[in-house]
Amino acid sequence: MTGSSGMSFQDVVALNSSARLNRLAGFEVTAAASGTAEIVMQWSDDLTQYEGHLHAGMIAALLDTACGFAAVTKAGNVTASHFSMNCLRPAVGRRFVAKGITVRAGRKQIFAKAELFSENEQGDRTLVATGDTLMVPLDR
Amino acid sequence: MTGSSGMSFQDVVALNSSARLNRLAGFEVTAAASGTAEIVMQWSDDLTQYEGHLHAGMIAALLDTACGFAAVTKAGNVTASHFSMNCLRPAVGRRFVAKGITVRAGRKQIFAKAELFSENEQGDRTLVATGDTLMVPLDR
Amino acid sequence: MTGSSGMSFQDVVALNSSARLNRLAGFEVTAAASGTAEIVMQWSDDLTQYEGHLHAGMIAALLDTACGFAAVTKAGNVTASHFSMNCLRPAVGRRFVAKGITVRAGRKQIFAKAELFSENEQGDRTLVATGDTLMVPLDR
Amino acid sequence: MTGSSGMSFQDVVALNSSARLNRLAGFEVTAAASGTAEIVMQWSDDLTQYEGHLHAGMIAALLDTACGFAAVTKAGNVTASHFSMNCLRPAVGRRFVAKGITVRAGRKQIFAKAELFSENEQGDRTLVATGDTLMVPLDR
Numbered sequence: 068m069t070g071s072s073g074m075s076f077q078d079v080v081a082l083n084s085s086a087r088l089n090r091l092a093g094f095e096v097t098a099a100a101s102g103t104a105e106i107v108m109q110w111s112d113d114l115t116q117y118e119g120h121l122h123a124g125m126i127a128a129l130l131d132t133a134c135g136f137a138a139v140t141k142a143g144n145v146t147a148s149h150f151s152m153n154c155l156r157p158a159v160g161r162r163f164v165a166k167g168i169t170v171r172a173g174r175k176q177i178f179a180k181a182e183l184f185s186e187n188e189q190g191d192r193t194l195v196a197t198g199d200t201l202m203v204p205l206d207r
Numbered sequence: 208m209t210g211s212s213g214m215s216f217q218d219v220v221a222l223n224s225s226a227r228l229n230r231l232a233g234f235e236v237t238a239a240a241s242g243t244a245e246i247v248m249q250w251s252d253d254l255t256q257y258e259g260h261l262h263a264g265m266i267a268a269l270l271d272t273a274c275g276f277a278a279v280t281k282a283g284n285v286t287a288s289h290f291s292m293n294c295l296r297p298a299v300g301r302r303f304v305a306k307g308i309t310v311r312a313g314r315k316q317i318f319a320k321a322e323l324f325s326e327n328e329q330g331d332r333t334l335v336a337t338g339d340t341l342m343v344p345l346d347r
Numbered sequence: 348m349t350g351s352s353g354m355s356f357q358d359v360v361a362l363n364s365s366a367r368l369n370r371l372a373g374f375e376v377t378a379a380a381s382g383t384a385e386i387v388m389q390w391s392d393d394l395t396q397y398e399g400h401l402h403a404g405m406i407a408a409l410l411d412t413a414c415g416f417a418a419v420t421k422a423g424n425v426t427a428s429h430f431s432m433n434c435l436r437p438a439v440g441r442r443f444v445a446k447g448i449t450v451r452a453g454r455k456q457i458f459a460k461a462e463l464f465s466e467n468e469q470g471d472r473t474l475v476a477t478g479d480t481l482m483v484p485l486d487r
Numbered sequence: 488m489t490g491s492s493g494m495s496f497q498d499v500v501a502l503n504s505s506a507r508l509n510r511l512a513g514f515e516v517t518a519a520a521s522g523t524a525e526i527v528m529q530w531s532d533d534l535t536q537y538e539g540h541l542h543a544g545m546i547a548a549l550l551d552t553a554c555g556f557a558a559v560t561k562a563g564n565v566t567a568s569h570f571s572m573n574c575l576r577p578a579v580g581r582r583f584v585a586k587g588i589t590v591r592a593g594r595k596q597i598f599a600k601a602e603l604f605s606e607n608e609q610g611d612r613t614l615v616a617t618g619d620t621l622m623v624p625l626d627r
Contacts, residue, residue, distance in 0.1 A: 087255045088262040115227045122228040123271045128264020149569050151291035155451045171435045295591045311575040367535045368542040395507045402508040403551045408544020431571035
């Protein structure tokens with residue numbers, strides 16, 4: 068599952084299952100190939116902050132994981148060293164979709180960015196946050 | 208509990224209890240006054256990433272919450288608009304301590320920063336991550 | 348030139364001329380409308396770091412200015428509170444093109460992002476850096 | 488002047504002189520040792536933005552350079568991959584002092600942070616911005 072070459076979709080699904088928080092929160096990998104990845108999470112009241120919106124920690128978890136899964140399709144296992152996010156709108160909705168993409172996959176560092184969308188009952192999507200992660204490849 | 212003036216320690220304890228994720232993860236407010244705050248969380252296998260370290264989303268949750276609780280002691284309720292963090296070392300340990308402090312509490316924006324320490328069985332602390340949050344006061 | 352409504356292209360050209368560093372470095376506004384802006388700067392040996400690449404401060408100046416000019420077309424005068432950038436590749440070339448776009452222009456805060464391209468003698472462009480700026484409107 | 492071991496104060500002074508923008512802006516290295524560095528710059532009307540404050544690009548240049556010079560005392564030559572800053576107050580004054588310090592100097596990555604102070608005619612200092620830089624060692 069690891070290696071200096073990139074992971075397949077099935078590798079990423081397995082990687083997701085190996086992360087306990089991802090299972091607890093119900094992250095589902097819906098796409099992962101060629102430097103891109105998509106994760107879906109259903110709304111859960113357990114994961115909220117004091118106003119009842121999705122907690123900033125979970126917004127970060129979704130964005131960072133989408134960046135990480137995009138990166139592993141290019142570079143095998145990675146570890147994150149810097150993460151930043153902009154919270155644009157209240158994160159509420161029926162479910163959330165995080166889309167990650169690598170911006171540059173270098174030998175020493177990998178840059179990726181992600182967008183988090185909330186989806187309402189009608190399936191309409193709203194961009195609620197953006198993020199980016201800088202990672203170091205582990206297997207090189 | 209809200210208001211344009213700052214919250215007391217008891218207010219912050221109540222605010223923490225009102226956040227479902229904070230309860231799920233077991234965040235405990237151990238200090239909150241005069242632009243500073245401290246949160247403690249015991250290790251839990253449920254909150255890990257694929258290597259068995261604390262998940263980046265939980266590192267973010269602890270840092271961002273420490274920043275937020277530092278801010279509310281100065282400014283009442285706030286909402287985060289930007290968050291960033293540096294992951295310095297693997298986040299493993301018996302428990303975690305996050306310390307937040309406001310850097311500037313302005314009328315329109317509040318800047319705070321935080322440090323996350325892991326603690327081993329002997330109680331020795333290691334700095335594992337740093338973060339900073341930019342917030343907007345809600346009640347002004 | 349100011350006001351709570353957005354600036355025109357001519358307003359942005361005048362704003363650029365009013366900034367001494369922008370004149371010193373030779374920033375030229377080539378587009379500014381509807382939440383987007385583009386700035387061009389010719390290569391100058393005066394603006395380099397120790398290896399002879401464009402200095403990180405100038406990369407920041409170009410990215411932040413592109414974000415700012417995108418924002419003023421939506422919101423009138425703004426001031427930056429947070430800026431971050433990723434330096435993807437050495438910033439060398441015949442000239443540089445920075446493209447900014449607003450991600451969210453709210454009442455209290457404006458989020459924008461930008462890309463910096465270097466251009467070689469043949470006119471081929473390479474993405475060398477990305478950035479994002481969080482701004483506060485001054486006239487609201 | 489390069490090498491995997493850290494630079495001396497004289498090395499850093501020479502490094503500063505080798506950067507054209509640093510000479511143009513008048514950066515002076517006033518300290519550099521053991522993972523810390525300090526840079527001083529006199530006010531110049533040439534380096535301002537549209538309101539007549541120090542330009543965000545120059546704030547970034549000072550913060551990033553202070554981080555970089557702190558890092559080279561530990562690790563020899565480095566290159567910056569991520570930079571972020573918070574602009575806390577208008578950057579005006581008689582001169583500016585940037586103080587950098589390494590937070591973690593690892594084998595693959597170096598984390599540093601910096602503070603920028605403005606100084607008035609009486610020599611009183613005000614914190615106007617904070618920043619942090621993630622760097623990669625070049626000689627390892």
